Amino acid sequence: MWRQHDLAAAYDAVIVGAGVHGLATAYYLAANHGCSNIAVIDKGYIGGGGSGRNTAIIRANYLTPEGVRFYDRSVKLYESLAVDLNFNVMFSQRGHLTLAHNDASLRTMRWRAEVNKLEGVDSEVIGPDEIKRLVPFMDVSADTRYPILGALYHPPGGIIRHDAVVWGYARAADALGVQIHQNTELVGIETDGDKVVAALTGRGRLATPMIVNCTAGWGTLISDMAGVPLPIVTHPLQAAVTEPVKPFLGAVVVSGTLHVYVSQTDRGELVFGASTDQYTSYSMRGSLEFTEELAGHVLELMPSIAKLRVLRQWAGLCDMTPDFSPVMGVTPVEGFYLDVGWGTYGFKAGPVAGEAMAELLATGKTPEIIAAFDLARFADGRLVGEKGAAAVGH
Numbered sequence: 001m002w003r004q005h006d007l008a009a010a011y012d013a014v015i016v017g018a019g020v021h022g023l024a025t026a027y028y029l030a031a032n033h034g035c036s037n038i039a040v041i042d043k044g045y046i047g048g049g050g051s052g053r054n055t056a057i058i059r060a061n062y063l064t065p066e067g068v069r070f071y072d073r074s075v076k077l078y079e080s081l082a083v084d085l086n087f088n089v090m091f092s093q094r095g096h097l098t099l100a101h102n103d104a105s106l107r108t109m110r111w112r113a114e115v116n117k118l119e120g121v122d123s124e125v126i127g128p129d130e131i132k133r134l135v136p137f138m139d140v141s142a143d144t145r146y147p148i149l150g151a152l153y154h155p156p157g158g159i160i161r162h163d164a165v166v167w168g169y170a171r172a173a174d175a176l177g178v179q180i181h182q183n184t185e186l187v188g189i190e191t192d193g194d195k196v197v198a199a200l201t202g203r204g205r206l207a208t209p210m211i212v213n214c215t216a217g218w219g220t221l222i223s224d225m226a227g228v229p230l231p232i233v234t235h236p237l238q239a240a241v242t243e244p245v246k247p248f249l250g251a252v253v254v255s256g257t258l259h260v261y262v263s264q265t266d267r268g269e270l271v272f273g274a275s276t277d278q279y280t281s282y283s284m285r286g287s288l289e290f291t292e293e294l295a296g297h298v299l300e301l302m303p304s305i306a307k308l309r310v311l312r313q314w315a316g317l318c319d320m321t322p323d324f325s326p327v328m329g330v331t332p333v334e335g336f337y338l339d340v341g342w343g344t345y346g347f348k349a350g351p352v353a354g355e356a357m358a359e360l361l362a363t364g365k366t367p368e369i370i371a372a373f374d375l376a377r378f379a380d381g382r383l384v385g386e387k388g389a390a391a392v393g394h
């Protein structure tokens, strides 16, 4: 799939983090710009961070025009990714439903639908009868604790095989000459004045004029090495999967009010996600409290699955920003770039973020599609508020 290399003394760029963001950035640097003297380093293994722990939901039905345009480009890249990488990433565009259980969320769904339509993204608000047609097992009756009033329906949304995406990017980047170094931890950043000159790793010094921080949940630790503080707080996020059953759930279903979302994999397992844990931590352990709460909420939506057994649960780290949008682009330290702040929503952004970061590194110009997500927006008061489009309440 990819080769092992000895570390070279110097690279044109060192990308820190071998998740979807780091690997996509490396791939597009090589594929679109012919730059392949690049090292992607990871303190663990490929996809060992959020990229191998997420619930693999892809969608573009965001709230702000900047967000919708950005995530829509990613959906488009995902649509052709299997062909581009010659690797089956199992993208299944089965439709995405965000339920509204009260008037306030119905209003937000209408708002999102209108912004989506203006940006050419397929989204509409539908009522309980149409929801029942799409998801017959859901309780849409009026006598539940939180009756379903409607939903934002987004047909292009769906799920993907997250491991395949990461492996596909790694294999394709490797074939183009990028070096991937697992078990290689960044421990420091050497600067000359306010300019990057080297990445210091546990296995040696790599001279380089460019370092890209693609470490998501660990993003602030890396930025601190460059003296660039970030307005990011890391929270664990848990998920769980059941034993496989016959296919019965066609769409991805999200309920912000019940803090839960669910989809069925091609193997028949139900994959559940929820809100972030309320405490800050770098721990990736699951908790019983999470499973208990999750089960209670899931059964309010689909009482008929009461006898399904949970097979596994796990956690990953989420780098939460104040406005639920990412932080991408240049920093006050020349040669130190950010691609972080991916919170609970960054897997779907891997392709577009990689494409845009590669263009920035290769040309020195910030592409329009990521201009709104710059670090300076927090000081300038130009937040890109996407909390209303988060999968569940956090």
Ligand SMILES: Cc1cc2nc3c(=O)[nH]c(=O)nc-3n(C[C@H](O)[C@H](O)[C@H](O)COP(=O)(O)OP(=O)(O)OC[C@H]3O[C@@H](n4cnc5c(N)ncnc54)[C@H](O)[C@@H]3O)c2cc1C
Residues within 6 Å of the ligand: 016, 017, 018, 019, 020, 021, 022, 041, 042, 043, 044, 045, 046, 047, 048, 049, 050, 051, 052, 053, 054, 055, 056, 057, 058, 184, 185, 186, 187, 214, 215, 216, 217, 218, 222, 237, 238, 239, 273, 314, 315, 316, 317, 318, 339, 342, 343, 344, 345, 346, 347, 348, 349
């Ligand atoms: C349970 C869960 C469910 C989620 N569901 C979804 C979803 O459905 N859809 C969606 O779009 N997003 C989802 N997300 C968010 C998504 O997983 C992340 O935003 C995304 O994977 C981030 O990718 P990344 O490549 O930036 O970082 P990661 O995949 O986290 O990779 C970062 C890498 O950096 C490495 N690293 C850290 N420190 C160092 C160091 N000092 N030196 C070298 N390497 C280092 C780590 O080992 C890691 O491999 C979910 C997240 C979780 C936890």
